[in-house]
Amino acid sequence: MWKEDLTICQLMVIFWLLTFFTPPVTSVKHIYIETYGCQMNVADSEVVMGIMHNRGYRITKQISQADVILVNTCSVRENAEQRIFGRLGHFRRYKRQNPGVVIGMLGCMAERLRSKLMEEESIVDVVVGPDEYRKLPGLVESAANGTKGIAVKLSRVENYDDIIPLRTDGISAWISVMRGCDKFCTFCIVPFTRGRERSRSVTNIVGEVEELSTRGFKEVALLGQNVNSYHDGEYDFADLLANIAGVNQSIRVRFTTSHPQGMSDKLLGTIARYNNICNHIHLPVQSGSDRILELMNRTYTSEHYRNLVKKIKSTIRNVSLSTDIIAGFPTETEDDHRMTLDLLEEIRYNGAFMFKYSPRENTPAFKMGDSIPDEVKVRRLNEIIELQQRISRENNQTLIGHTMEVLVEGESKKSKENWTGRTDTNKVVVFPKENSEVGDYVWVKISSATSATLFGEVVNAAGERLSSAAERAAVVFPDSVQTILDQADG
Numbered sequence: 363m364w365k366e367d368l369t370i371c372q373l374m375v376i377f378w379l380l381t382f383f384t385p386p387v388t389s390v391k392h393i394y395i396e397t398y399g400c401q402m403n404v405a406d407s408e409v410v411m412g413i414m415h416n417r418g419y420r421i422t423k424q425i426s427q428a429d430v431i432l433v434n435t436c437s438v439r440e441n442a443e444q445r446i447f448g449r450l451g452h453f454r455r456y457k458r459q460n461p462g463v464v465i466g467m468l469g470c471m472a473e474r475l476r477s478k479l480m481e482e483e484s485i486v487d488v489v490v491g492p493d494e495y496r497k498l499p500g501l502v503e504s505a506a507n508g509t510k511g512i513a514v515k516l517s518r519v520e521n522y523d524d525i526i527p528l529r530t531d532g533i534s535a536w537i538s539v540m541r542g543c544d545k546f547c548t549f550c551i552v553p554f555t556r557g558r559e560r561s562r563s564v565t566n567i568v569g570e571v572e573e574l575s576t577r578g579f580k581e582v583a584l585l586g587q588n589v590n591s592y593h594d595g596e597y598d599f600a601d602l603l604a605n606i607a608g609v610n611q612s613i614r615v616r617f618t619t620s621h622p623q624g625m626s627d628k629l630l631g632t633i634a635r636y637n638n639i640c641n642h643i644h645l646p647v648q649s650g651s652d653r654i655l656e657l658m659n660r661t662y663t664s665e666h667y668r669n670l671v672k673k674i675k676s677t678i679r680n681v682s683l684s685t686d687i688i689a690g691f692p693t694e695t696e697d698d699h700r701m702t703l704d705l706l707e708e709i710r711y712n713g714a715f716m717f718k719y720s721p722r723e724n725t726p727a728f729k730m731g732d733s734i735p736d737e738v739k740v741r742r743l744n745e746i747i748e749l750q751q752r753i754s755r756e757n758n759q760t761l762i763g764h765t766m767e768v769l770v771e772g773e774s775k776k777s778k779e780n781w782t783g784r785t786d787t788n789k790v791v792v793f794p795k796e797n798s799e800v801g802d803y804v805w806v807k808i809s810s811a812t813s814a815t816l817f818g819e820v821v822n823a824a825g826e827r828l829s830s831a832a833e834r835a836a837v838v839f840p841d842s843v844q845t846i847l848d849q850a851d852g
């Protein structure tokens with residue numbers, strides 16, 4: 363009895379000590395972050411979350427829980443910026459009801475509009491450019507105490523190599539391997555908002571992939587504005603790819619975006635050699651007209667690009683190509699536009715991101731004027747989209763009856779009964795779940811196709827429909843991956 367009384371006393375003391383020394387739950391600050399623009403921004407937001415998490419902040423998906431709202435912005439086209447300004451309108455109403463909340467603008471718009479954001483958008487407390495995220499915790503803390511702050515200096519060295527990005531567990535991870543761009547295409551704001559090229563070290567990137575492998579990730583996508591310019595002082599992009607491919611042969615390696623100038627023979631050979639380096643290259647061409655390419659400062663002619671594509675197709679079996687196109691660049695004539703359509707028809711890309719030219723202040727193209735009327739730009743863009751959709755549909759329809767290896771990524775948006783996944787050529791495939799799980803590699807026989815999606819059902823590697831769970835299990839990690847790699851390494 364006495365013993366029991368003492369235990370209760372002890373418990374009371376412990377309880378008292380705990381309540382005294384543990385900060386109340388409300389003292390943990392929550393961050394809500396919205397990300398706009400390219401995958402580089404998604405990766406940057408994970409770096410930002412890593413930095414803030416190390417300083418004790420917790421991430422929330424609910425704006426109503428947020429003490430800090432961060433918006434990671436994009437400046438590449440005007441409509442991206444307009445969307446973000448629209449969103450600020452929403453945050454303004456939110457801040458009126460929650461005056462203590464700190465609002466921060468990050469990324470390219472923060473870099474481009476700087477003090478203008480702070481002066482004209484009274485709700486913005488913190489403005490931080492892409493190379494200054496280490497200062498974010500300090501700036502947020504000052505803002506919470508009433509002092510607004512700005513940090514927008516670009517750096518020649520910052521690459522956040524030592525920061526562990528905060529990622530939720532999953533199948534695919536984005537890894538930013540280089541930052542900035544030295545290409546200075548005349549239409550593009552990126553060299554001004556993200557600064558000069560710099561690369562992380564092979565050692566640290568490989569370490570990150572090893573860690574992702576132990577956490578069960580099945581795909582890494584290496585990111586850089588100009589990813590094939592990667593160079594860490596000792597190793598180039600081909601070396602980096604080879605090292606990453608060697609970490610775990612059941613992890614697929616993707617990469618984006620490649621510039622035609624950096625597609626060396628060594629790089630093509632490396633992509634061909636490793637079975638787990640995906641046979642997909644995103645290779646923006648922008649225009650099919652040499653005159654426009656020159657005005658864009660793309661540093662290649664359409665003939666050089668065509669020859670490069672021939673070389674890629676002859677080096678990498680079953681390679682799939684995608685591209686970016688801009689319609690209505692200053693002075694673009696109907697003939698220039700036709701050359702772009704001809705190039706699309708000839709190369710037959712598997713996909714394209716297609717944009718209407720958007721003048722960006724302070725870029726060299728801005729000074730060329732925005733000579734193409736909007737309705738002409740829109741018409742040309744629609745012609746490009748229509749043509750590319752037909753080509754994508756025709757390409758996909760040639761795959762009907764083929765059996766393709768698919769990494770299961772998640773539930774199809776349209777049906778709970780179906781999975782969605784991708785082939786190594788980056789084609790989206792939808793199929794009934796049967797016994798497969800997210801993260802499995804399965805063989806799917808394609809039965810129908812649209813311009814954007816392939817549909818099929820799980821079969822064994824020979825193309826027969828599976829009849830038992832045991833057979834299905836046998837194809838989850840096909841031996842072929844291992845065998846081909848062993849041969850390639852030998």
Ligand code: 5AD
Nearest residue numbers: 549550646686687688717718719720
């Ligand atoms: N207008 C339209 N499209 C642009 N892009 C970059 N800058 C502009 C601009 N000012 C497109 C290019 C690039 C992609 C990321 O965005 O096609 O490859």
Ligand code: SF4
Nearest residue numbers: 543545546547550552
């Ligand atoms: Fe912009 Fe050209 Fe650099 Fe791509 S390569 S980020 S389009 S400047």
